[in-house]
Amino acid sequence: xxxxxxxxxxxxxxxxxxxxxxxxxxxxxxxxxxxxxxxxxxxxxxxxxxxxxxxxxxxxxxxxxxxxxxxxxxxxxxxxxxxxxxxxxxxxxxxxxxxxxxxxxxxxxxxxxxxxxxxxxxxxxxxxxxxxxxxxxxxxxxxxxxxxxxxxxxxxxxxxxxxxxxxxxxxxxxxxxxxxxxxxxxxxxxxxxxxxxxxxxxxxxxxxxxxxxxxxxxxxxxxxxxxxxxxxxxxxxxxxxxxxxxxxxxxxxxxxxxxxxxxxxxxxxxxxxxxxxxxxxxxxxxxxxxxxxxxxxxxxxxxxxxxxxxxxxxxxxxxxxxxxxxxxxxxxxxxxxxxxxxxx
Amino acid sequence: xxxxxxxxxxxxxxxxxxxxxxxxxxxxxxxxxxxxxxxxxxxxxxxxxxxxxxxxxxxxxxxxxxxxxxxxxxxxxxxxxxxxxxxxxxxxxxxxxxxxxxxxxxxxxxxxxxxxxxxxxxxxxxxxxxxxxxxxxxxxxxxxxxxxxxxxxxxxxxxxxxxxxxxxxxxxxxxxxxxxxxxxxxxxxxxxxxxxxxxxxxxxxxxxxxxxxxxxxxxxxxxxxxxxxxxxxxxxxxxxxxxxxxxxxxxxxxxxxxxxxxxxxxxxxxxxxxxxxxxxxxxxxxxxxxxxxxxxxxxxxxxxxxxxxxxxxxxxxxxxxxxxxxxxxxxxxxxxxxxxx
Numbered sequence: 066x067x068x069x070x071x072x073x074x075x076x077x078x079x080x081x082x083x084x085x086x087x088x089x090x091x092x093x094x095x096x097x098x099x100x101x102x103x104x105x106x107x108x109x110x111x112x113x114x115x116x117x118x119x120x121x122x123x124x125x126x127x128x129x130x131x132x133x134x135x136x137x138x139x140x141x142x143x144x145x146x147x148x149x150x151x152x153x154x155x156x157x158x159x160x161x162x163x164x165x166x167x168x169x170x171x172x173x174x175x176x177x178x179x180x181x182x183x184x185x186x187x188x189x190x191x192x193x194x195x196x197x198x199x200x201x202x203x204x205x206x207x208x209x210x211x212x213x214x215x216x217x218x219x220x221x222x223x224x225x226x227x228x229x230x231x232x233x234x235x236x237x238x239x240x241x242x243x244x245x246x247x248x249x250x251x252x253x254x255x256x257x258x259x260x261x262x263x264x265x266x267x268x269x270x271x272x273x274x275x276x277x278x279x280x281x282x283x284x285x286x287x288x289x290x291x292x293x294x295x296x297x298x299x300x301x302x303x304x305x306x307x308x309x310x311x312x313x314x315x316x317x318x319x320x321x322x323x324x325x326x327x328x329x330x331x332x333x334x335x336x337x338x339x340x341x342x343x344x345x346x347x348x349x350x351x352x353x354x355x356x357x358x359x360x361x362x363x364x365x366x367x368x369x370x371x372x373x374x375x376x377x378x379x380x381x382x383x384x385x386x387x388x389x390x391x392x393x394x395x396x397x398x399x400x401x402x403x404x405x406x407x408x409x
Numbered sequence: 410x411x412x413x414x415x416x417x418x419x420x421x422x423x424x425x426x427x428x429x430x431x432x433x434x435x436x437x438x439x440x441x442x443x444x445x446x447x448x449x450x451x452x453x454x455x456x457x458x459x460x461x462x463x464x465x466x467x468x469x470x471x472x473x474x475x476x477x478x479x480x481x482x483x484x485x486x487x488x489x490x491x492x493x494x495x496x497x498x499x500x501x502x503x504x505x506x507x508x509x510x511x512x513x514x515x516x517x518x519x520x521x522x523x524x525x526x527x528x529x530x531x532x533x534x535x536x537x538x539x540x541x542x543x544x545x546x547x548x549x550x551x552x553x554x555x556x557x558x559x560x561x562x563x564x565x566x567x568x569x570x571x572x573x574x575x576x577x578x579x580x581x582x583x584x585x586x587x588x589x590x591x592x593x594x595x596x597x598x599x600x601x602x603x604x605x606x607x608x609x610x611x612x613x614x615x616x617x618x619x620x621x622x623x624x625x626x627x628x629x630x631x632x633x634x635x636x637x638x639x640x641x642x643x644x645x646x647x648x649x650x651x652x653x654x655x656x657x658x659x660x661x662x663x664x665x666x667x668x669x670x671x672x673x674x675x676x677x678x679x680x681x682x683x684x685x686x687x688x689x690x691x692x693x694x695x696x697x698x699x700x701x702x703x704x705x706x707x708x709x710x711x712x713x714x715x716x717x718x719x720x721x722x723x724x725x726x727x728x729x730x731x732x733x734x735x736x737x738x739x740x741x742x743x744x745x746x747x748x749x750x
Contacts, residue, residue, distance in 0.1 A: 114614035115585075229705050230477075259476035260642040264685040264701050286615055289644070289687030292694040312691045330619040331689045332644040334671065340626065341648050343619035347584035 074145055075102040076248055076280050077126065077165070082139035084121050084130055093351045095121045095134065097304040100378075103248065108274060108281040110291040110312070112327070113301035116348055119284045122301075123250045127167050128157060163193045166241035170253040172233035176225040182209075182236055183221030189243045208239040213269060231262035235269065242273060249274075250282045255290065267294060288331045292316060300324050303349055303359035305375070310384015320386035322367075323360045358389065366390045429503060430464035431603060431635050432488060437461045437497035439483050443710070455710035457483040459659040460497065462736070465603070468629065470636040472650030472667070474643055474682070478709050479656040481639045485605040488637065489521050490514060501603070519549060522596040526608040528588035532580040538591055539576045542566070545598045565594045568631075570624060586617035590624065597628070605637045610645060622649055644686050647671060652742075655679050658707055658717035661736055665743040675745040677702075678718050716748070724749040 079101040086093040096118045103109045113119040124130050126141055128148070141148045143165070148157040169175040177185055186208060187201035196204065202221070209217035212235040225233055234254060241249055251270065255263035271294055274281050283295060291298055291312065299309040300321065308321040319325045326344035346363040349355055358376055361367035370389045378385040438461075440454040458480040465471045475481040486492045488499055490506060498507045506517055522545075525531035532541055542562045543555035552558045559576070566575050569590040580588055589609060596604055606625065610618040626649060628634060640646045646653055647667060654664040655678065663676040674680050684700040704721040707713060713720050719729035728748055736746040 114616060231705060259706065260685040261476065261681055261702065262705065264699060268701060287687070288615070288689035289694070292689050292691045293687050316690050327616060328689060330616050332648055333688055334644060334647065334683060334686050335688055335693070337668065339648065341619035341622055343623055344616040345620070347586055347617060348614070
């Protein structure tokens with residue numbers, strides 16, 4: 066599953082990106098210097114809790130950060146060209162939606178309830194590829210077929226409310242891949258779905274990635290979803306990336322105490338523990354994030370060093386972690402290996 | 410053994426002195442009004458629950474797992490007598506409560522409470538924590554004003570792990586996990602024996618979820634509570650439940666002790682549900698054989714004849730499309746409703 070990304074320039078680079086929101090109570094620091102890159106055919110997971118900045122990252126890439134939010138610093142580069150500079154911004158309008166596509170969490174609110182499915186998908190084709198209406202309608206049927214919707218001609222004539230949640234998400238995916246994008250950003254694509262439907266949708270995304278050689282950024286709070294699908298993982302906390310690396314390494318040897326806590330507190334089907342191990346406390350208020358490391362108030366190993374300066378990402382365990390006291394100990398794995406059992 | 414036979418077994422005192430269940434549900438069915446077709450049309454009913462039977466014992470947690478439309482929330486509400494059932498019976502502490510109303514129902518409510526899913530929608534933003542937690546006490550006439558119950562509520566807040574100065578603050582000042590603690594304190598105010606927790610952690614962040622699950626376990630230990638813990642997948646329930654029941658389209662398809670269910674699932678739907686939950690470990694997850702059934706969960710009111718799962722089931726034969734399989738005990742304590750398992 067390893068992907069050779071070193072041979073060419075990354076598709077998307079996010080460089081020291083900061084996003085701030087002006088509110089009546091002060092400035093909320095949504096993103097505080099985020100660095101990311103993704104190569105062709107690669108799947109990157111951005112993992113984090115609500116308020117960690119994972120969705121804001123996606124919105125910034127798609128140019129959807131709107132008042133009261135603003136990009137306060139940093140750059141986003143697509144194939145080496147800035148999307149934020151004056152001349153880049155014009156090109157960005159064509160890139161977004163065509164070369165970079167986004168799927169939202171809730172398909173019901175992102176589809177137009179007054180337009181038939183076929184018309185909505187056709188609109189994308191007409192806008193970006195300059196197809197005529199009849200050309201678009203033929204292509205729509207192919208797309209619905211590709212995302213596994215049965216009886217496309219009938220479905221194309223239906224309205225969003227006539228479809229189930231899983232079907233709607235398939236329509237969103239059909240719309241996203243309509244222009245054959247190179248990068249698909251999926252923002253919690255399965256959170257609103259039932260588990261058995263979630264499994265179907267994840268399988269679909271994995272299949273499309275193979276067949277279209279897509280790069281995928283999967284934004285999620287569910288480590289289980291990450292494990293089956295992603296090559297690389299970036300863990301976000303309080304507007305920063307606190308750990309990043311290959312998925313296998315992160316799950317087996319997490320270096321950051323937050324990542325460790327997240328893995329430990331995720332309930333697993335295959336362990337028999339009677340008690341979950343929780344992370345104490347709650348994520349910080351981003352109006353006034355704590356000094357130094359944002360995780361230190363919940364961290365079991367924090368000391369005086371962590372108060373003074375925010376840690377920077379540094380190389381450890383095959384990935385990198387932003388922690389003054391990262392651990393080399395495979396603490397999580399020890400408990401996990403013992404309890405692994407045959408799963409049905 | 411059919412539902413009826415099962416009910417009879419449960420009623421007969423077993424030689425090894427099987428304790429009497431706290432809650433006992435037999436053949437519970439619920440249908441919702443769906444309006445009329447046209448002005449003069451007949452009122453339509455949409456079935457949500459079809460003949461569900463289970464027991465909950467003192468100090469026990471029964472996990473009730475089902476996807477959307479399976480009737481899990483309906484079950485919780487019907488057991489609490491928040492909605493009326495169309496047939497079947499509900500017993501609480503040995504008394505039939507299926508049709509009690511008026512004062513008796515009010516008194517009953519003291520003993521059974523509900524914890525809601527969404528801690529943002531279920532707390533009134535204009536009420537102080539003190540007023541929120543005191544409201545059940547006022548409604549049941551134990552105190553006249555919230556301030557009279559200050560000490561009692563302080564004790565409740567301590568019990569659920571909230572800071573003692575939480576009294577006079579409003580819900581917006583608290584995080585999701587803390588709000589859920591407020592909801593739990595409110596449910597505990599009347600010292601109930603039985604709590605229905607309807608997906609209490611689904612809306613919470615992963616790191617906070619474990620805190621609330623652990624709190625519910627501690628409270629059970631300390632206060633001897635019984636829970637009906639409703640969930641939409643099989644991941645969290647494993648840690649809190651003693652027994653687990655699986656609902657599909659209004660019917661129980663499997664009911665077993667926790668470890669038995671995970672290690673030896675019998676119903677094909679349970680297998681699919683188990684395999685659909687991803688394991689947070691890349692190597693294990695890649696090695697797993699995922700069972701993904703085609704098709705979708707039928708909408709309530711559009712259930713197929715026979716076994717409700719037969720249209721998606723790989724084992725289905727003609728019999729499955731004609732006759733609904735009863736929930737029978739395959740091995741001691743392990744019930745399954747399937748013609749082929």
